[in-house]
Every structure is written in C-alpha cells, then in structure tokens.
Amino acid sequence: MRAARGFTLVEVTVALLLLALSGAAVIAALLGVQGSAREARKLGVQLALLENAAERVRELPGPLSGERSCPGVRSADYPELGRFRCVVRPLAGTARAVQVLLLDDRDRILAVTVGVTR
Amino acid sequence: MRARGSILTFALLVLALLFVAGPLALMGRGELQALQAALAERQANDLVDLALAQAGRTVPAWTARTRCPRPGSADWRFREVRITDRPLGGYALLPLRSRRGRGVWCVAARTAGGPLNEGQRVEVYYRVVTDARGRELRREVLR
Numbered sequence: 117m118r119a120a121r122g123f124t125l126v127e128v129t130v131a132l133l134l135l136a137l138s139g140a141a142v143i144a145a146l147l148g149v150q151g152s153a154r155e156a157r158k159l160g161v162q163l164a165l166l167e168n169a170a171e172r173v174r175e176l177p178g179p180l181s182g183e184r185s186c187p188g189v190r191s192a193d194y195p196e197l198g199r200f201r202c203v204v205r206p207l208a209g210t211a212r213a214v215q216v217l218l219l220d221d222r223d224r225i226l227a228v229t230v231g232v233t234r
Numbered sequence: 235m236r237a238r239g240s241i242l243t244f245a246l247l248v249l250a251l252l253f254v255a256g257p258l259a260l261m262g263r264g265e266l267q268a269l270q271a272a273l274a275e276r277q278a279n280d281l282v283d284l285a286l287a288q289a290g291r292t293v294p295a296w297t298a299r300t301r302c303p304r305p306g307s308a309d310w311r312f313r314e315v316r317i318t319d320r321p322l323g324g325y326a327l328l329p330l331r332s333r334r335g336r337g338v339w340c341v342a343a344r345t346a347g348g349p350l351n352e353g354q355r356v357e358v359y360y361r362v363v364t365d366a367r368g369r370e371l372r373r374e375v376l377r
Contacts, residue, residue, distance in 0.1 A: 131244055134244075134248050135244075135247070135248065135251075138248045138251035138252050138255070139251060141251065141252060141255040142251055142254055142255045142258065144255070144259075145254075145255040145256070145258035145259040146258060148258075148259050148262065149258055149259070149261050149262040150262075151262070152262035152263055152265070152266045153262050153265070155266055156262070156265045156266040156269050159266070159269045159270065159273065159352070160269055162273070163269065163272060163273050163276060166273075166276065167276060170280055207284075207315070207317075210284070210287065210288055212287045213284050213287060213288075215317050217317070225317075225318065225350065227273065228277075228317050228322065228350050229276060229277050229280045229322075230277070230280045230281060230283075230284050230315060230317075230322065231280060231283075231284075232283050232284060232287040
C-alpha cells in the first residue's frame with residue numbers, strides 16, 4: 117500500500133504551472149499599467165505644449181508666409197518628449213489659420229492642432 | 235484530509251492572483267483615455283476658434299435664422315480640415331439674426347476620431363456673440 121501523505125509529481129507540476137501562469141498574468145498587468153502611465157505622461161506634456169504654442173501663435177502677426185518654429189517653445193523645457201520639433205505652418209484655405217505640429221526627429225507627427233494668428 | 239486542505243489554500247492563492255491582475259490591467263487605461271479625450275477636446279475648441287476667425291471682423295449679413303440648430307442635426311454644414319492629408323476634424327459656422335452692431339454665431343466643431351485625434355471623437359457646439367469688431371463677448375454651450 118502506498119503512503120497517502122504528500123502530493124504526486126503530477127499534482128505538484130500542475131500546481132507550479134498554475135502559479136507560474138497567474139504570476140505571469142500579474143506581471144503582464146503591471147507592465148501594461150507602467151506602459152500606459154508612461155504614455156499618459158507623454159500625452160499630458162504634448163497637450164500642455166500644444167496649448168502653450170496655440171496661445172503664443174495668437175500674438176504672431178499673420179498671415180504666415182511659410183513654415184516657422186513655434187514661438188515661445190524651447191525643447192529644453194520638455195525633456196519628457198526627447199528630441200522633437202514644434203513648427204507652425206499656414207493652413208490651406210484661410211488666411212489667419214495655421215497648423216501647429218509637433219514632430220519627432222524623423223518628421224513624424226506626434227500631436228497636432230490648429231491655431232489662429234493675430 | 236490534510237492534502238485536500240492544502241489544495242484549497244492553493245486554489246485561493248491562484249484566484250487571488252488573477253483577481254489582482256484584472257483590475258491592474260484596467261487601472262492605467264482610464265487615465266490615458268481621459269488625456270486622449272482632453273487632447274481631442276482641445277483640438278475641437280481650436281477648430282471653433284478657427285471658425286470664428288473665419289467669421290472675421292464682421293457682423294453677419296441679414297439672415298432669417300433666429301435659433302441655432304440642435305447639436306447633431308444635419309443643418310450644421312461641417313467644413314473638413316485636413317493636416318498633411320489626414321483628417322483632423324471639421325467646423326461649422328452659421329450666422330444668426332442679431333440686433334444692430336452685434337454678431338451672433340452658431341459654431342460647432344468635431345474631431346474626426348482618427349490617429350491625429352488619438353482615436354477620440356469629440357463634438358462641441360456653441361452660441362457666440364461678438365461685437366461690431368468681431369471680438370467675442372459671450373459664449374454659451376448648446377445642448
């Protein structure tokens with residue numbers, strides 16, 4: 117007769133697998149939270165930057181003749197965004213309208229809004 | 235009997251871990267979505283400013299319209315705004331009949347809900363009163 121105490125190898129293996137899986141689920145969730153927190157922080161900074169830039173564009177004498185950098189935006193003030201450029205371009209169609217673009221170092225759009233010159 | 239008791243503890247442990255993982259995964263997402271909506275709202279309000287700039291420093295010509303259309307109605311004629319060939323959103327501007335020297339406008343703006351808006355659709359509707367030189371005097375939210 118076999119002893120009734122302890123667990124069989126199969127039971128222990130199943131238990132370890134279940135523990136590993138649920139542990140992995142918790143870790144994946146934590147990583148997801150971290151990722152979205154980083155994303156949210158970046159988005160918050162971008163939003164603040166766009167608001168700032170659109171506000172400053174109002175003081176620019178319009179209409180704009182070509183692309184120029186955003187007035188009053190220094191990239192040193194936004195270290196969270198890494199390397200980026202903020203530019204103002206005329207918007208087709210209307211005279212005082214401009215586009216305010218936040219571009220990364222490969223000229224891809226990070227965030228964008230529209231503004232109006234004086 | 236002792237073995238069965240241990241399995242119960244173990245099962246509870248696994249369940250607890252899974253119950254922690256679920257809310258954790260949802261936690262950060264709410265804040266991110268709120269910020270995405272805030273960005274789209276900012277864009278919509280900037281589009282409203284664009285529409286009002288379009289109105290210019292003028293008082294609207296005479297019109298029969300005395301009330302703004304309902305938000306979402308087909309009477310708003312949206313003009314699309316595209317940035318580097320991608321849709322940002324649109325704005326609509328309707329003049330209202332007003333007393334002399336004042337301009338009254340119905341202004342609406344909406345975001346396209348594309349990648350430029352972080353996938354968020356936001357619509358804003360305002361009734362704006364301007365003076366003879368186009369300066370904004372009052373802004374009411376239409377519902």
